[in-house]
Amino acid sequence: IPGLRRPPLVGMSWERMDDNVEAFLGGSRAGRLWSRFYMGYCYIPFFDYHIANSGYTAVELRGAMRARHERPVYVRPMGVDVDDFVTARRSEDGRRNLTAESGGGEETKLLLYVGRLSPEKNVQLLIEMIGRLRDDFRLVVAGEGPLPGWLENEAKVRAPGRVRLLGHIGDRAKLIGLYADCDPFVHPNPREPFGIAPLEAMAAGLPLVAPNAGGVLSYTDQTNAWLAERNG
Numbered sequence: 124i125p126g127l128r129r130p131p132l133v134g135m136s137w138e139r140m141d142d143n144v145e146a147f148l149g150g151s152r153a154g155r156l157w158s159r160f161y162m163g164y165c166y167i168p169f170f171d172y173h174i175a176n177s178g179y180t181a182v183e184l185r186g187a188m189r190a191r192h193e194r195p196v197y198v199r200p201m202g203v204d205v206d207d208f209v210t211a212r213r214s215e216d217g218r219r220n221l222t223a224e225s226g227g228g229e230e231t232k233l234l235l236y237v238g239r240l241s242p243e244k245n246v247q248l249l250i251e252m253i254g255r256l257r258d259d260f261r262l263v264v265a266g267e268g269p270l271p272g273w274l275e276n277e278a279k280v281r282a283p284g285r286v287r288l289l290g291h292i293g294d295r296a297k298l299i300g301l302y303a304d305c306d307p308f309v310h311p312n313p314r315e316p317f318g319i320a321p322l323e324a325m326a327a328g329l330p331l332v333a334p335n336a337g338g339v340l341s342y343t344d345q346t347n348a349w350l351a352e353r354n355g
Contacts, residue, residue, distance in 0.1 A: 125248065129351055130276055130351045131171035132169065132170045132171050132172075133170060133171065133172045133173070133174060133301050134166070134167075134169065134172070134173045134174070135173075136174075137140065137175050138314045140322075142195065146153075149175040151245045151298075152155050153158070153214060153295070154318045155245055159187050159320050161292050162183075162184070162187040163187045163188060163189045163192065164192070166247060167184065167187060167188055167189075167192050167194055168192040168194075169228065170194060171194065172194060172195050172196075172197065173194055173195070173196045174196075174197050174198075174199050174348075174351070175196055175197070175199070175314055176198075176199065176200060176260050176317040176338065177198065177199050177200060177316060177317045177338035177341045178198055178338075178341065179316060179317075179337055179340070179341070180198075180317070180338060181196045181197075181198050182318045184196050189282040190279045195232070200341055200342070201317050201318070201319055201322070203319065203322050203323050203326050204323070205208040205294070205326050207299060208302070208325070208326035208327040208328075209298075209301060209326060209328070210301055211299045211301045211303035211306055211327040211328065214300060214303070214304060218304040219232075219286075221233065221263065221287075221304055221305075222261070224287055225261035225263060225285075225287040226287075227259060227261045227262065228259070228286065231260070231261055231318065232258070232259065232260050232307075233260075233261055233263050233304070233306050234253070234260055234262045234263065234305070234306065234307060234308075234309050234330070235262065235263050235264075235265070235300075235301065235302065235305035235306075235308050235309065235324070236249055236262065236263070236264050236265070236266070236308070236309055236311070237264075237265045237266060237292075237301070237308070237320040237322050238266050238297070238312075238326075239266055239267070239268040239308075239339060240264070240266050240268035240269065240270040241268040241269055241270060242269075242270065243312075243314070244268075244311070244312050245312040245313065245314070246264075246311060246317075247277075247311075247312045248275035248311035248353075248354070248355055249262060249264070249274075249311050250274065250277045250278060250281055250282065250286070251281075251283055251284045251354075251355030252273040252296065252309065252311070252355045253278070253281075253286060254281035254282045254355070255355050256269045260285065261283060261285050261286070261287060262278075262282070262286045262287070262309075263289065263301070264289065264303060265289045265290070265291070265292050265301060266291060266296070267290060271288055271290070274286065275286065275288060284307060288328060289301075299327060301336065302323065302324055302327035302329050303327055303328075303329070305329065306329075306330070307322060307329065307331065307332050308320070308324035308325075308329045308330070308331050309333075310331065310332065310333040310334070311334070312334065312338060312354040313335075313336040313337050314336070314337050315332035315337040315338050315339055316338045316339070317338040317339070317341060318338055318339040321333055321339055321343070321348075325342070325343075325347065325348070326337070330348075331343065331347075331348040331349065332347065332348070332349045332351060333349070333350060333351070334347055334350070334351060334352075335350040335351065335352065335353070335355055
């Protein structure tokens with residue numbers, strides 16, 4: 124309606140769509156081209172401003188813009204409630220039970236992943252990693268998504284008895300306790316827009332192993348995390 128005044132629309136961009144679509148379509152160039160078209164001509168023009176959760180995500184937004192649809196992009200990193208996580212303390216009983224459920228013993232090291240079990244999260248890399256480890260390591264996975272069945276089957280073949288799937292943990296106190304009872308947190312996704320679970324792990328005092336790429340570099344470097352190459 125001519126002359127109608129309205130408040131500006133703000134788009135909150137938490138995911139890198141081109142990476143996500145490409146992952147779902149098996150890494151195809153067609154998926155990336157389609158998502159770029161959608162972002163450039165449909166998603167971006169719909170809003171007056173965009174708020175991204177990391178510089179990594181902001182780069183995607185700016186790269187997908189068309190000249191006639193340019194919009195301001197602001198970066199607003201996410202965070203965690205530090206007061207909750209810094210109080211996390213290891214429970215010897217909880218640790219012992221989790222180790223036993225994972226098929227380990229007193230010398231076992233528990234590797235933790237928390238997040239969506241989906242192709243764009245690159246969870247396939249977790250199975251490749253645990254399959255290569257020869258010492259007494261167990262992988263504990265908390266989360267839901269379309270791939271738990273695939274993970275379970277792959278683990279039986281490539282790392283039998285060494286992967287424990289816990290499903291979704293909705294109880295916040297229980298999740299914080301899980302962070303405290305494990306040894307390192309392993310984050311497999313080099314294209315993560317930000318990564319709230321790795322940040323939670325760091326807040327809980329858990330050592331972080333992460334790829335040297337993606338939005339996790341908003342808060343990680345060689346002084347506070349083990350940054351690794353993007354392979355198993």
